[in-house]
Amino acid sequence: MILRYVIVCFIALSFVACDKGVKPAKKDGFLKVDGQNFVDSKGRQVILSGINFISKDPNEKYMPLQGKETFEQFESWGFNCIRLGIIWDGLEPEPGQYNEAYLKEIDKRIEWASEHGLYVFLDMHQDLYGAKFSDGAPDWATLDEGKPHQKGAVWSDSYLISPAVQAAFDNFWNNAPAPDGIGVQDHYVKLWQHIAMRYAHNTTVIGYDLMNEPFMGTSAQEVMPLMLGAYAQVLAEETGQEPPSADELGAMWADEESRLKALELIATKEKYSKVVDAVYDLSAKFERTHLQSMYQKVANAIRQVDTNHILFFNHNYFVNTGVSTALEATTLPDGSRDPQVAYAAHGYDLVVDTKEVENPSYERVEFIFERIAESGKRMDMPVLLGEWGALHGKSPKMVETAQHLVNLIEKYDFSNTYWAYYGDIADYPYFQDAIIRPFPQVISGKLISYDFDFETGEFFMQWDEEAVNQAPTIIYLPWLSSINEEISIKPESEKLETEQIKNSDAGWLMVPPTEKGGTRTMTIQFLLQDKEEYLILEQ
Template sequence: MRRLIAAVALVACSSPEADPAPTRPAGWHVARGFVRDPDGRAVILRGVNVGRKTAPYLDFHGPDDFRRISQTWGMNAVRFLVFWTAIEPTKGVYDRAYLEKVAERMRWARDAGLLVVVDAHQDLFGEPFGGDGAPRWACAEEHYEKYVPRTPWFLGYTDPHLQACVDGFWASTALQDSLAGALVEVAKTLRDNEAVIGFEPMNEPHWGSGAISAFEETKLQPFYERIVPKVRAAAPHWLAFLEPGANRNLGIPTRLQPLPFPNVVYAPHSYDGAAESGDGFNPAAQEVLASNVAALRPEADALGAALWIGEYGGDTSKPGIGAYMDGEYDGTGRVAGGQMYWIDGRDGGYATHEADGSEKPVLLDAIVRPYPMRVAGDPVRWTHDRVGGVFTFVYRPDRSLPAPTEISLPARAFPSPPKVDCGGCTFELEGNRLRITKPAAGEEVTVTVRR
């Protein structure tokens, strides 16, 4: 543990007595483009995805793993995968044993100081298609039997039998209500755990055989308007993390419209098409990638939502992984967005660790980065030169908020106590966290941290 350092501004500024602090929403909420904690601070959710797509639908994560994410890596959140088939393997029958094991892991996350977004995950509709998500009973057996797998995996969505199952889901309010019922059971199980702040109704929603251009307007938006109120009836305080259609992964801007309920987080994914095709990442495309990520902020603003990249990641066995992750980080930093790496796992592909549990330094050096965790005001942007060891953060302080601004400075990026320049603020530096208890004067202030 690094020693506690306190620094006090050399120049003090006087000001008239402040007006009483305005009344703020209780609990977690979205305001002015950011997720806000009960103290009114903007919270940048940065972390990793956690989960296993096949039975028993729970991976290796124990208390020590959640503490690693929080304390060693300096992250503040996990996107925790749950699966409809695990919750409701038999129609109308919920697996209480599975739900209790999920609850146990959420307690471990809470005890580690992490926040959690519960993600109802799916890929390729369900396991009979080589994917995950929906229970087998949610589609006719004939479609499973006639399915022909494709390579790469996502081309499975072009199979007419898989499309029939996807189309059937969007056409059936009964199936949608079954998924909602499963998520209500999750909400009832987890709603008293203060670490769980929200849910995501569906991962990468696909259009099936329908027109891409009409999917969000005619299928996805009505689905969200149907399912979110049902889940919130059980957990009214949960934020709604809503993805655009999977067509957004193709670079097609979302056509979602503002939702008729508050506290929405826009939750797209960010992957580079060339890298996803298996060729690795071209470092010359880093600036283009960063610009594409930053372009997601106006879409969130149009929805009156916060911005959170629910997935980004890359195959560490392919060239260019460092530049790839730098581009993702730079893009979110430009527009002050949250982001979650896919995935904290153990394999030779996208995972943070090898199969034997050893770390992948080339990846972790690129994703374990400094960032503002909680901001008493509005974040504007941040940058990190990981070679030169300089982190710069710009924000607009809200001086009516008594809680401090907190910045994560993981030891991987700052192995020894860093030099902090915040223009005359009052701050404390303890371990891997910088707390600004009194910001410098000015409408917009800059914090610079050097290795």
């Protein structure tokens, strides 16, 4: 296909440097937090959009096998941020001994990201606590007291039914001594300090995601009785019958088929909130004590060696379901609030990791995202949706599901990193027809709203431009050859610069400020048929 965006752009606006323009500047300063926004070194608001990049496989030495060319793909897909998973088992195979070879592999991925204009934040990942059960802590730090490990219908059921997993978490929160006599949590804190010291002056690295989906341990045994009890009341109200017994509820939840059937009852916001809010007090107690304390210890250690990077806080495991988080910002040594903190929430519907993943309750998902947005405002932090999606399959329904999630991300102006990258992800329709989309990467001022209409192909953006900031607004455009004549920007700019990304139909549109400030709007119309034709030819 002949790229014809040079011709059509001149119809409405004056474009320059369409072929070899001024590429968006490499990261020349630290990304910072300003209230509920991320801002770059020029004071512009930044929307982060990217993907999780991780290997949980010790046979791969906990590092994805894909090379530098994958980061070139990330750039062409419009990603400007990577959540790079790192594994405690790979970092500290023996107490106090750090794996320099693994750290150098991390260094390499950070450098590749830098070469392609991508930010990186490091995610200390765990699932079911440690490598003994899934991934995360090394065996020497997994103090399970010899208790049995049990598995359920879904992998995550082990959080609720495995005495070994729960004991390991209990001992972590209680800082029980590791084999060398040092508390296991203290080891974790020192590891984070070692990592922070290494990247303290690296501007590609934006921060540290301190723990993936922290789990409360044995006290989680109280969660399901509370949730199922609330579910029983909702069921009784719906049917007018006596609520089922505890044994009947337990049997229903233990079987995947009956569990998925039961979820149909709580598909509305009103009914669902009654179930998840039943565990708020228990969840908040854990977060206000054990989790907040651990985050503060890690923050203290990091701030001794690194005051530049953002600390990302993930809520506890059960908050993924829409329970409100009780977390607060950590503090500095003088007791003041640490200004460089952000909320790295995760948002999934309850059908994730099941065969019904493409049939979520849209109301339930909307409720979960509303709660995340409310918590971000309460804590006065930017929200970076660290995980969302986990989609698979190539059906039209999966595309619809993905587009619904993207619409919510745009509604709340969330930064985000999709879960997760895999080798043939570009072959999936939901990826090409939902995740790849135009969006504002950098805004000279403050974003008011933006939206991409998947049906009409119209991109709309509105922002308050700052007169004092003369750096351009930068918008990622995935299909330069499919831009229609209907482009408008008000107030107009004299010149708009574009750059096409190498080996791609994508590029950036750079909008210079008017020097007057005030509200600006932009509309770009894409011809979706042309976009589809290009993708076919590209493949």
